[in-house]
Amino acid sequence: MTAPSEAQIVEAVTAKLTGSQGKTVPDAELARLLATLELENDWTDVSAKRFHSVLSKNALIDSPPPATEGGASAGAGAAGSKKKKKSKTDAGVPRSFIDANVSIPAGVRAHYFDSVKGKGLVASRSFAEGELVFTEEAYIATPPPEAFDQVSSGELCAQCFLPVSSAPVQLAIKNCGKCKVRFCTSACARTAMATHHTLLCTGLNPAAKPLVQLVQSQKWQSLHCVARSLARLLSTLTPHNNGMGKQSREQDDLIAAYGDFETVHARLSSFATVSELERRSRNPGWATEKASFEGILAEAYTALCNALDPYAESRTSGPHPDPFHVQLDLIDAVKTRKGQIKDLFTYASFLKLLGRANVNMEKFGGLYSVHSFLNHSCAPNVQIRHVPERGILASMKVAALALRPIAKDEELVISYIDPTTRLGRRQLVLYRDYCFGPCTCPKCVQELKEVGLQYDPAKNSVKTFLDSVARKSNPEPHAAAAVDPSLEEELRASLGF
Known part of the structure; x- marks a missing residue:
């Protein structure tokens, strides 16, 4: 992470x-633009x-500067407080921004709330209970961990993860030819x-074999998601997507369907992002897990770099460099690409890529562009279901359905966890697994009120408040100090492998 100079800020904003249509940034867009550029x-x-x-100094914005950092834009919670609020985002808060290239379905609109809550979806019309809000296929498709072995053996399709035997036309089944x-x-x-x-096939790219084996042996879904995310980005720089005997129209069709480097980079960056170590450190067993987990993280990082980093030492030095399909001339064609790729393969970025995968993956796996906009509520108005394909529940296509009547301008929210569990458990899982809290949805506010609690960030840290919630909401007087085994098991399972 770097602190940009004034010139770098001006250059990024100007770009x-x-x-866009304008020559200056509207004041209302400042927070969203800053979050976008930070990511x-x-x-x-x-x-x-x-x-x-x-921006004001360089005539990129024409509105007057705010009187103080803790002014009206900081929200009602800052009223009456003389203490200035830190305006930069806490490193433990997942950060997201709106990618303008995401196709938002009819009936909803994208909205950026603030640097903490990030982006969301708001209804632009009313929806009846049970009405379909949108459907979507995964932007990054990754199989559920229990399907890894079947995908590797060729029993399940390596793209949609449906049984190959269920193919509508048997003659249309395609074998890789270089792997199984x-x-x-x-x-x-x-x-x-x-x-x-093209980049993760162990036959086409032998250097990917240790990475694929690690994903498979550990059933490490988030690492697989990171690998496929980077592969999607770097695939835009391969001969397969850039010529290789293709007609100009066919190449244009590939770019239109899958995006160029800049489009894919912006899309991946827009997902809520937080370091995986921040998530792990909130796990109740972190003190005992830390040493072993850091060891396997180092192994995963090395395997990922050797498999996909165009500038990995194993690929650029020695008498027989490993074969690779990313073309360096395509990287050099745009001056920003080399720096962006080198940044992606730093250890700090690797941790953020893992964290991004874990906080955004749908329960069966996969990253979804529109689905990722949906914020959490323990009283959701939308539910996510998987759409059947060929009479089988497809793991990589989702449908969003209204759980109750939704009014125009109401935010669309889902529950990231089981909303029927007790208050303390919900708050703890959200804090440790999704790095936010305390949850102040209507259901939680009411239940907090019933146990005599109300969150005031000026008086309590999040962790201190959650400890109070655990003590007051736990029916067993001596259970608050410990995490019940079922919860710890659930937390460990949700951490990515």
Whole structure:
């Protein structure tokens, strides 16, 4: 992470404005733009006040600067407080931004709330109970851990994860030819080769074998998600997606379908992101797990770099460099690409990529562009279901359905956890697994009130408040100090492997 100079801030903002209609940034868009640039450029220590000052100085914004950092824009909670609020985002808070290239379905609109809550979806019309809000296929498809072995053996399609035997046309089944994986349709094979398999096939890229073996042996879903995310990005720089005998129109179709480097980079960066070590450190067993987990993290990082980093030492030095499909001339064609790729393969970025996968993956796996906008509530108004394909529940296509009547301008929310569990348990899992809290949805506010609690950030830290919630909401007087075995098991299972 780097603290940008004034020139770097101006350059980044100007680049954003070049692709938009205006020449200045609207005041209302400042928070969202700053969050976007922090994620895309891995910036740190850029306060809202400094950002505003730099833009004003360089005539990139024409509104007057805020009187103080803890002014009205900081929210009602800052009223009456003389203590200035830190404007930069806490490192433990997942950060997200809205990618303008995401196709938002009819009936809903994207909305950026603030640097803590991030992005969300709001209804632009009313929905009846049971009405379909949207459907979506995974942007990054990763199989559920229990399906890893079947995918590797060719029993399940390596793209949609449905049984190959269920293929609508048996003649359309495609074998890789370089490894054992198979695809149930030509469309699945085409998508896989354009987005991940060219780089993760152990036959086409032998350096990927240790990474694939680690994912499979550990059933490490989040690592697999990271690998497929980076593979999708780097696949935009391979001969498969850039020529290789293709007609110009076919190449344009590939870019339109799967995006170029800049489009994919922006999409992946827009997902809520937090370091995996921040998540892990909140696990009740972290003190005993730390040493062993850091060891396997180092192993995973090395395997990932050797498999996919175009600048890995094993690939660039020695008498016989490993074969690779990413073309360096395509990286050099745009001056920002090399720096972005090198940043992605630092250890700090690896931890953030793992954290991003874990806080965004749908329960069966996979990253979804629109689904990732949905914020949490223990009293949700939307539920997510998987759409059947060929009479089988598809793991990589979801449908969002209204649980109750939804009014226009109401935020669309889902529950990240089982909302029927007790208050203390819900708050603890959300804090440790999704790095936010305390949850102040209507259900939690009411239940907190019933036990005589109300969250005031000026008086209590999040952890202190959650300890109070655990003590007051736990029916067993001596259970508050410990985490029950079922909860700890659930937390460990949800940490990615």
